Amino acid sequence: MRKLYFFLLVCSLISCKKEEPKKNPAATQKTPEIILTDERTVPVDTALLSTFKSETLKQFYTSSENKTVWGNLKKRTYVLSQLEKSEELGLNPEDYKSSQLKKFEKRISSLNDSDLATYDILLTYNFELYLNHLYKGKLDPKKLYTNWDLEEKTFDVNTVLIKAFNNDKLDSIVENIQPKADTYKQLLKSLEIINSFPDEDLQTIKDVKKITLNDTSSALINIKKRLLYWKDMSGKDSLTDKYDKKTFEAVKKFQARHGLADDGVIGIGTITALNYSKERRKQQIIANLERWRWYPAEFAENYFIINIPDYSLNVVEDKDTTLVRNVVVGTSSRRTPVITSVLKTIVFNPTWTVPPTILKEDVVPAMKRNRNYLAKKNITIYDTSGNVVEPAAWNENKPNNYRYVQSPGYNNSLGLMKILFPNHHSVYLHDTNHRNYFVRNNRSLSSGCVRVENPLELAEHILNDSIRFSKTRIDTIIASKKTMSFKIVKKYALYQWYWTAWSKKNQLIFRADIYNLDADLYSKLRN
Structure with missing residues (x-):
C-alpha cells in the first residue's frame, strides 16, 4: 500500500504540469555512465519512471543501472538551491516543484527505499526540466508565432548533466548553459535592479494632453512621484504642480531610457511609459529573458543585428560595432518577422x-x-x-x-538598394523613398521589410572593395539606373530579433512593445 501511495503521489506531482518535456533530438546518443559513490543507493522502479513520459529521464537512470544517484548531500543541496533560486533568472521555482522537494529533503533520514527512489526521480526530472528551460526556453516560439523563423536549439541534457555530476562540477552547469550574449546578461542585471525597487503605491497619471517647461498642471505631482521612484529625479522635491527645470531634466532622462524623443515635452508617450508599474516592468524583463533563450547560443564572427522595437541596426565585426543605423520596421498589422539568416546579395537600382x-x-x-x-x-x-x-x-x-x-530610380519604393537573404517571408533590407521617416521617433511604418538609413554607405562598407565598389563607383552604378546585383563575399549573419528591455550602466532601459508581445508571453510563461 505504501508503494502504491507514493506512485499516486508522483502522478499528482507531475499531472499539473501544462507542458511535457519535449523529446530531445540529441537523446538517441549514448549517454555517459553515471559514477556512483559510497552513499546509500536503492533500486528505481522503471514503472514509476514511465509515469513521467520522459525519454531522457529513462536514459539517465539506465546510465546508473536503475539506481538512485542523489545520495551525496552536497550534490543534492546544489540542485535544490538552484531550483529555489530559479526566480533570479526569471523562472518560476514551482515549475520545478521546489517546495515539495524541500519537504522530501527534510525527511531524508527517515525515507524508506521506495520514498528515497521517488525523491531521487523527482530531483532528476525537475532539474533536467530546469536545465532545458534555461538553455532553450520554456516555450516554443514556433507554436506561438507564425512569423518567427528561428532554428530549434537542441540540447543533450543527459550528457551535460552526467558529465558535471561525475566531475563534481554541478556548481558551474547552470551558468555554462545560459546564453552568453551581453544583452542576456544585461537582462539578468535588469531583473536584479528592478527587484531592488520598493513596492510602489503610486497613482495613475490621468487626463494629460501635453505639458511643456514652466507649465502648471495638477498631474505634475504624480509625475514627480514617479520620476523620484524610478530615480530619474534625485533628492527631495516639494511636489508642486509647476513644471520646473529640475523636473524637465528628469523627464528628459526618463524619455531617453525609454527610447522616446528626449525633448522634455510630456505627452501621451511619456505618460504611458510613466504609468508602467514595477510589476509590469518586471514581467517585461522576464518575457525578454525567455526570448533570448530562444535565440542562437553564439553569434557569428560578423553579423547584422536588428532590434525591431528599438528601430536600430548594428553591424558587428570581430566583436566590434563598426556601423550603427536607424531603421524603419513593419507596422503592428504588417509585422517585421523575426529571422536568423545570412546576407547574400546587394542589388543596386532594384525594381x-x-x-x-x-x-x-x-x-x-x-x-x-x-x-x-x-x-x-x-x-x-x-x-x-x-x-x-x-x-x-x-x-x-x-x-x-x-x-x-x-522601375528603378530614386523614388522607387525600395529606393536605390536592397540586400537579400534567405527567408520564408519575402522580406529584405532596403533603402526607401520615404527618407524623412528616419527622423521620426516611432518608426513602425513599413509593410514588413526593414528600411535602412544611408544604405549606400552601408553597401560600400560590407562590399569592402575600394576599387570595384568605391563611393565613386557606386554612384556611377546608381546614375546608370540599371539593375545590378553583386554577391556579398564577406560572410555576415543576420539577426533580426525582438527585445524591449535591457540595462546599461546599472540603468533600466525599455522600449515600446510595438507588437504587444510582452504581456501575453509572460502570461503563458506563468500558466
Missing part, C-alpha cells in the same frame, strides 16, 4: 514588384478610384504573357491576373 498584401489593401482600391494611380508612381502593369497593359484596359475584377512592377 519593385507590388506584393499581394499591398496589392489587395492599397493598390486595387486606389486604382478603382483613379486609373492613373500606378502611372504616377512609375509602375507598369504586365499581363501573364509579359505584355504591357494600359491602365484603361486593366480589369479591376481580376487584379491578380497581372504583375505590377515599379
